[in-house]
Amino acid sequence: MNKQDSSKNIDRRDFLKLGLLATTSVLASSVVPSVKAEDKPTNKVVQTPLQKYIAKKYNHLMGGALKGLTDKQLQAHFSLYEGYITKINELESRIKTFDVNNPDTINYRGWHMEQTSMLNGAVLHELYFGNLGNGSKEPKGSLKKMVDRDFGSLQNFIGHLKTVGKIFHGWSVAAYNYRTGKLNVYGLERHNLNVPAMVHPILVLDVYEHAYMIDYGTDRKTYLDAFVTNIDWKPVQERLETALSIPFGERVTV
Template sequence: MFDLPKLPYAYNALEPHYDEETVKIHHDKHHQGYVDGLNKAESKLQEARESGDYALIKHWERELAFNGAGHVLHTLFWENMAPGGSQLTGDLPERINRDFGNVETFKKQFSAAAAAVEGSGWCVLAWVKDLQKLEILQVEKHQNLTILGAVPLLILDVWEHAYYLKYQNRRTDFISAWWNIVNWNVVNRRYNEAVK
């Protein structure tokens, strides 16, 4: 069974860009809900294997994908933020320049993609080994519009629960503020591990 991971910082540590109340509700309620849903799906699939009754396999496989992806993406999302953010250094800027032209163009495309996610979802910078390049992906819900084998490096949650208390319907304001708390050290570490 899976547990809700602790935040790597205090609830108010990302202020003023990400407010304490939203972080607390987002982590303790929303992320916990995906952990609970994942555990339930795992339990129901175990029951199906034991009984041999797969009548609800389609439902529980969907629940597994939705809640499992929600748990993984939230875990990565919390990790790729830090109080005050950090500088983009290491090997990643060179790769960003190769795949997007320059860092500023990358940030513009990522921000535009995040703002344009339909309904609820995520924006992800991922390393796609089979393509040997970085790609920006819009992930609807938690699991749609992804590339199998893509390794998430930088994750932005653009579900309304991620920002609504402070930013209301101003998703682009949230995205703009979020760049101030990106933990590039974690993103660069993920990139180095992915390209090995």
């Protein structure tokens, strides 16, 4: 794969998989690249996309699999996530069938405002539930090396994740940055507010009150400790390896 192909591959994979890069797509659309004589269309296979979102099941996290998170708390959280799935399907259907010749765009604008909220609400919850479990209890391999390189220690990395989790309303997200090739921790005030562009989330922490209120009331600090105890580092490693398979650097914003 040459560099140009890699760049196009980044656009496609990131935008479809992460659901976190709406900002980039808007910015990118305002830049019309110059067409060079040597530019040739690729013959990459355009695969049939998923026709709609289908909620994943996380029943394996119940029944005492997680320490400090009860089935009642988890079930309420799963129901909320499933609501996001229902809503994003509904919104995308409405947007797709909108007559763009209709000058009344009030509802259309509202659907778009909700689109990124519902999409990110669904995707971030999948990432959150996905990195919970009683599997691997410590980072290994490239993940450990990157944590040590960019944060000095696992303790400091977790410290940043939890501190961001204390001071933001929505999410604390550790993500691989395709522009720099580093790990960062980002705070999202809402599903679709403060969303970083061109990053790949690897570890996602939900700090909305609905994530812990049933079990901990307003005691977010104890919930954060419980979350760290319940991290399954295996999917975190897998996400990082997916990110590392794509070249980072200046080309990602070509």
